[in-house]
Amino acid sequence: MKAKLWGVRGSLPAPYTPEYLEKKVRGLLQDYGEYLKDNAEGDVDGFLNQTERHRYQGFGGHTACVEISTDSSQLVIDGGSGLRRLGEKMMLGPAGLGRGEMHILMTHFHWDHIIGLPFFIPLFVPGNDIHFYAVQEDLEERIRAVFRKPNFPVPYEALPSKIHYHQIAARQPKAVGDIVVTPYELDHPDPCWGLRIENKGRVLTYAVDTECNRLSRKEMGEDAKLYENSHVLIFDAQYSFLEAAEKVNWGHASAPVGLDLAIREGIERVYFVHHDPAASDEKIMKSAAQTAEYFNKLKETYVKKNEPLPNVEWSFAPEGITIEI
Ligand SMILES: [Zn+2]
Ligand SMILES: [Zn+2]
Known part of the structure; x- marks a missing residue:
């Protein structure tokens, strides 16, 4: 995957x-x-x-959109502005001929996760079948609202592709081809759902957007399964550690929080995303340096306790990379 x-x-x-x-x-x-x-x-x-x-190269400026793919299946997570470029790529395949089937799972409906939808060209091609998934029961209304005049000139009713809606149950696995996805609640307003994405025994956890107010397994309750036995974590690091302390209840986390989580759960690799729009590339690198400092201090505590060092790779992810799970 x-x-x-x-x-x-x-x-x-x-x-x-x-x-x-x-x-x-x-x-x-x-x-x-x-x-x-x-x-x-x-x-x-x-x-x-x-x-x-x-x-x-920079870290890139497009908002949330992740394409999960296996040999036989594809699942798109969120419709941020990155979806426009994915749509352009899809147009080179069956979608461009009006013979495509697409699956888009929405974690929530904040602007940065929906703004690419009206510019997703496959929606405008007759013959395409586009399936939307979300835990939220007002999924269809939320997608229709994106195309409502005067916010967008093409009304929803005029879209020539066939659009299908699937409400998925919280904390229940849902298969899309050979990709199995299970949503767990994150700590974010309105709310937002984190995803446990599985294929052939490999597990990717997508935990964006979240503040992680519930830190311990006990506090997280049944949502703790989101991270259990996961191999790769994509995590919200919108803020530096200091900013996160100032921006309580803004719904976002910082890298050290994700690192702690990954170490506790034995996750092998972490990619930090959801970079603040006001953060320059240099500012993101500064957050990375602070995270490295935090990680080194943490390792020292393991040395003192004579315990094996935590084995986790991490990085601040730029736009456009492909992660092998
Ligand atoms: Zn959000
Ligand atoms: Zn967001």
Whole structure:
């Protein structure tokens, strides 16, 4: 099973400003000038290979959309602005010919998770079958509302594809092809559902958006199963640790919280997403550095206790990566 991250921003799409891009380009050109002093032949690949990735690619500006795929099935999580580009890719396949079947599971209906829906081209192709899933019982009304005039010029009734709705039961597994997904409640207003996504014995936990107010297994009760025996965790790290302490009840977490959770549950890999729209690439890297500091201190406590070090890989995820589960 694979998960491709089509959008990793939270709250609002965050395109780079011309000033910010210029600053990035100037910084890179200066460094390239230095590089040329020792590498006169001007090897661009060599320069980029030794440069931090976020400096020339950035973390991206699109909001929540994840494509889960196996050899035979596909499940899209959320319709943030990243969905537009996924739609463009799908148009190259059967969806572009009006012969596609698509499955989109909505965790909740905040703007950053629905804003890509009216720009998802397969919806406008006759012959496509689009299946929406959610725990929320007003799923159909919420999708219709996205297309309601005067917010969008094409009314819902004029969409030529066939749209189907499936309300899924909380904490009950639901199969979409060979992908099995079970929703558990997160700590987020309105509310939002985290997903345990399984295929052939491998488990991905998608826990975005969540503040994780309920930290212990006991506090989480039946929702603790979201993380149990999971291999890979995609987690909400919208804020730095300090910001999360200031923004109580804003519905988002920070990386150290996800790290603690992963260590407790023995999760192998964590990808932090839902980056704040106001966070520059440098600010996200600063959060990563603070998380590394936190992780190192945590490891010291294991050394002192003479216990084996926690075995978890983690990173702040940029848009566009594909995760092998
Ligand atoms: Zn969100
Ligand atoms: Zn939200």
